Amino acid sequence: xxxxxxxxxxxxxxxxxxxxxxxxxxxxxxxxxxxxxxxxxxxxxxxxxxxxxxxxxxxxxxxxxxxxxxxxxxxxxxxxxxxxxxxxxxxxxxxxxxxxxxxxxxxxxxxxxxxxxxxxxxxxxxxxxxxxxxxxxxxxxxxxxxxxxxxxxxxxxxxxxxxxxxxxxxxxxxxxxxxxxxxx
Amino acid sequence: xxxxxxxxxxxxxxxxxxxxxxxxxxxxxxxxxxxxxxxxxxxxxxxxxxxxxxxxxxxxxxxxxxxxxxxxxxxxxxxxxxxxxxxxxxxxxxxxxxxxxxxxxxxxxxxxxxxxxxxxxxxxxxxxxxxxxxxxxxxxxxxxxxxxxxxxxxxxxxxxxxxxxxxxxxxxxxxxxxxxxxxxxxxxxxxxxxxxxxxxxxxxxxxxxxxxxxxxxxxxxxxxxxxxxxxx
Numbered sequence: 384x385x386x387x388x389x390x391x392x393x394x395x396x397x398x399x400x401x402x403x404x405x406x407x408x409x410x411x412x413x414x415x416x417x418x419x420x421x422x423x424x425x426x427x428x429x430x431x432x433x434x435x436x437x438x439x440x441x442x443x444x445x446x447x448x449x450x451x452x453x454x455x456x457x458x459x460x461x462x463x464x465x466x467x468x469x470x471x472x473x474x475x476x477x478x479x480x481x482x483x484x485x486x487x488x489x490x491x492x493x494x495x496x497x498x499x500x501x502x503x504x505x506x507x508x509x510x511x512x513x514x515x516x517x518x519x520x521x522x523x524x525x526x527x528x529x530x531x532x533x534x535x536x537x538x539x540x541x542x543x544x545x546x547x548x549x550x551x552x553x554x555x556x557x558x559x560x561x562x563x564x565x566x567x
Numbered sequence: 568x569x570x571x572x573x574x575x576x577x578x579x580x581x582x583x584x585x586x587x588x589x590x591x592x593x594x595x596x597x598x599x600x601x602x603x604x605x606x607x608x609x610x611x612x613x614x615x616x617x618x619x620x621x622x623x624x625x626x627x628x629x630x631x632x633x634x635x636x637x638x639x640x641x642x643x644x645x646x647x648x649x650x651x652x653x654x655x656x657x658x659x660x661x662x663x664x665x666x667x668x669x670x671x672x673x674x675x676x677x678x679x680x681x682x683x684x685x686x687x688x689x690x691x692x693x694x695x696x697x698x699x700x701x702x703x704x705x706x707x708x709x710x711x712x713x714x715x716x717x718x719x720x721x722x723x724x725x726x727x728x729x730x731x732x733x734x735x736x737x738x739x740x741x742x743x744x745x746x747x748x749x750x751x752x753x754x755x756x757x758x759x760x761x762x763x764x765x766x767x768x769x770x771x772x773x774x775x776x777x778x779x780x781x782x783x784x785x786x787x788x789x790x791x792x793x794x795x796x797x798x799x
Contacts, residue, residue, distance in 0.1 A: 389649045389788045390579050393757045395739040400670040402662050402688045407620050434593045448732050458611030474613030510590025512581040531603040556594045566600030
C-alpha cells in the first residue's frame with residue numbers, strides 16, 4: 384500500500400459543550416431543501432441512543448447521509464450525480480431530546496450502485512473519542528456492507544417498521560444488543 | 568473525482584477507552600468493529616453544507632465596549648487532504664471556552680464566570696487555499712468534574728466536513744507551552760508522539776498582526792486523497 388504524504392489529524396470527542404445552535408432548526412428534515420420538496424416517499428425515523436446501563440443519552444449528535452429516491456448521491460463521485468434530485472440534500476443532523484430520542488424526516492432512499500437501500504449514521508458525543516459509524520437498512524437483502532457484519536448481528540441494523548412511513552432505529556452504544564459499528 | 572480512503576494508522580488516533588475519562592467505557596462498543604470496504608455511499612458525502620446550515624462569522628472576540636475579556640488571538644488554520652492539497656469550501660464548526668474557562672452551555676457549571684461579550688462559536692467555510700481564520704480570545708483551562716485533579720488545558724474544538732463521509736472530522740487544537748498539555752487525558756489518548764504534537768498549534772512571533780493579536784497557526788489534515796486515473 385502506498386503511504387500517504389500527510390497523516391490525518393487525530394480525532395477527539397465532541398465533549399459536553401457542543402453549541403446547541405449548531406443543531407439548526409430543520410436540520411433533521413431532509414424532505415425539504417431551500418424551500419422545495421424532495422421527490423419520493425417521505426418517511427420518519429426515530430430512535431434512542433443508549434449507553435451500557437440502559438440510559439438513553441440527551442444532547443447526543445446524530446448525523447445521516449444517504450442517496451435520493453432514485454439511489455443517487457448528491458456528489459460528483461456518483462457517475463449518475465447529474466440526475467440527482469436537486470431538491471434533496473442528503474445530509475441531516477439531529478440532537479437527542481430529554482428522553483434520549485432523535486427524529487429525522489427524510490426520503491426513502493433508492494438502491495445505490497450494488498447496495499440495498501440504506502442510510503449512513505454517525506454518532507458524536509461526550510465520551511466518544513472517535514465518531515461512531517453505522518448503517519441503517521430497511522430489510523435483509525444483498526448488500527456488501529450488511530454482509531460484512533456477522534450474521535447473528537445483522538438484524539440489529541434493520542430498522543423496525545412502526546407504520547407505513549415510520550421506522551424505529553435504536554442505537555445501543557455498548558453492551559447487550561450492541562449496535563454493530565464499522566471500523567473505518 | 569474519486570477519493571481514496573486508506574485504513575488508519577491507529578497509533579495516530581486516540582484510543583476509544585481512556586483511563587480516567589469515566590464515560591468512555593459506558594459508551595464505546597465492546598464488540599469488534601466491523602471491517603468493510605468503502606463503497607460509493609461512504610466515498611460520497613455532503614458538499615456545500617453552507618447551503619444547509621447558518622454560518623457564524625470568525626470574528627468572535629467582540630469590538631469596542633463589547634470586547635471579550637482575555638488574551639486576543641488570531642488563529643490561522645489550514646485544512647488539507649492526505650495529498651497535502653487544500654480543502655476549500657469545507658464547513659468548519661468552532662467552539663471554545665471563554666478566557667476564564669467557561670462555556671456558554673447548559674452543561675457547564677459555575678466554576679468560572681460567563682463573559683457577556685463572548686459566546687465562543689464560529690461556523691465558517693474554508694477558502695480556496697483551505698484557510699480559515701478566527702479573531703478570538705485564548706480559551707482558559709477548566710477542571711473536569713471527575714474530582715481527581717483533571718483539568719483540560721486551553722483548547723479549541725473543531726468539527727469539519729470534508730469531501731466524503733469518511734473524511735468527517737471532530738478534533739481539538741491545543742496551545743504550545745501549556746503545562747496542562749502533558750497530563751491531559753484527551754490529548755494523551757493519541758499514542759503516537761508526533762501525532763499528538765500535530766494537535767498543538769504553532770505560535771508565530773509578533774510581526775504587526777492586523778488584529779494586533781497574538782498569532783497561532785495550525786494545520787488540519789482530513790482523511791482521503793485523490794485517486795490517480797489508474798485507481799478511479
